[in-house]
Amino acid sequence: MKTKIILDVDPGHDDAVAILVAAKHEKLDLRGITVVAGNQVLEKTLQNALKVCSFAGIDVPVYAGQDRPLLRDQVIADDIHGDSGLDGPQFPPPTKRAEEKSAVDFIIEECLQHDREIVLVPTGPLTNIALALLKEPRIKQGIKEIVLMGGAYGLGNVTPSAEFNIFVDPEAAHIVFESGLPITMVGLDLTHQAKAYPEVVERIRRLGTPVAELVVELFAFFGDTYKRVFGFEAPPLHDVCAVAHVIDPTLIKTQKVPVVVETTRGACYGRTVCDFYFKTGKPANVHVAMELDQKRFWDLVIDTLSKY
Numbered sequence: 001m002k003t004k005i006i007l008d009v010d011p012g013h014d015d016a017v018a019i020l021v022a023a024k025h026e027k028l029d030l031r032g033i034t035v036v037a038g039n040q041v042l043e044k045t046l047q048n049a050l051k052v053c054s055f056a057g058i059d060v061p062v063y064a065g066q067d068r069p070l071l072r073d074q075v076i077a078d079d080i081h082g083d084s085g086l087d088g089p090q091f092p093p094p095t096k097r098a099e100e101k102s103a104v105d106f107i108i109e110e111c112l113q114h115d116r117e118i119v120l121v122p123t124g125p126l127t128n129i130a131l132a133l134l135k136e137p138r139i140k141q142g143i144k145e146i147v148l149m150g151g152a153y154g155l156g157n158v159t160p161s162a163e164f165n166i167f168v169d170p171e172a173a174h175i176v177f178e179s180g181l182p183i184t185m186v187g188l189d190l191t192h193q194a195k196a197y198p199e200v201v202e203r204i205r206r207l208g209t210p211v212a213e214l215v216v217e218l219f220a221f222f223g224d225t226y227k228r229v230f231g232f233e234a235p236p237l238h239d240v241c242a243v244a245h246v247i248d249p250t251l252i253k254t255q256k257v258p259v260v261v262e263t264t265r266g267a268c269y270g271r272t273v274c275d276f277y278f279k280t281g282k283p284a285n286v287h288v289a290m291e292l293d294q295k296r297f298w299d300l301v302i303d304t305l306s307k308y
């Protein structure tokens with residue numbers, strides 16, 4: 001039985017690889033790709049999702065979502081992903097068009113048609129997910145779990161405290177984390193264990209296909225910006241970690257603890273506050289990703305990419 005997922009993205013180099021893996025792995029039934037503003041403005045993240053799907057021949061509906069956060073001012077990550085949001089590779093103009101229906105309406109309709117079956121996999125800001133929960137709370141009945149890339153119990157990346165996806169829309173993240181739904185938070189503490197070192201890039205290059213070459217070019221740009229901005233030796237494949245967890249939960253060790261999102265504007269705005277010692281007296285509401293089985297992770301990613 002395939003796992004039905006909705007992938008909510010803000011492409012974004014790592015989102016692009018998450019789309020490629022989610023669309024091809026035989027364990028997943030990718031019901032739709034919903035797009036949100038994040039790494040770049042919605043117009044660009046939507047085009048990027050359409051470009052990746054067109055290039056790789058991915059026949060999955062793509063839906064345009066929210067173009068701005070619920071309350072705060074817009075933040076983008078052009079320092080990491082470039083002016084297009086997917087700088088580096090040259091894509092042909094997309095042949096695929098977005099659906100007429102909005103991302104939020106698609107999420108609502110899809111979840112209402114199922115009974116605790118849909119896994120939501122957000123790899124960008126949580127604006128679309130939060131709005132769907134606000135607009136139609138009954139969708140909870142259709143959702144099995146939310147496996148999101150975002151947050152951190154250690155250092156942030158967009159501020160010392162906050163990880164980008166949460167920081168872009170802390171109020172949306174608060175709504176999701178307080179929803180009562182089963183949540184797995186695949187944060188920076190985990191995704192920084194998924195760095196695409198040269199030996200991994202070489203294994204992908206040796207696949208010798210247009211999609212493999214695209215991924216190598218994506219990593220080249222992403223690697224340059226991560227080196228310049230963070231001094232990393234290799235770029236972390238954040239978003240693919242969330243998809244990989246859905247495919248094979250044994251790849252990632254998690255710990256269930258209370259997590260709240262800081263929505264007070266200040267130095268910790270957008271921080272995911274993880275209470276490992278249960279000092280707050282709150283119930284554990286989030287499975288926090290702790291440790292990645294890196295060998296099996298990359299084997300899964302490369303094996304899936306080899307199917308294009």
Ligand code: RIB
Binds near residue numbers: 010012124157239
């Ligand atoms: O902080 C990393 C996250 O922010 C990733 O999802 C990346 O694509 C950006 O959206």
Ligand code: CA
Binds near residue numbers: 009011012123124
């Ligand atoms: Ca992303």
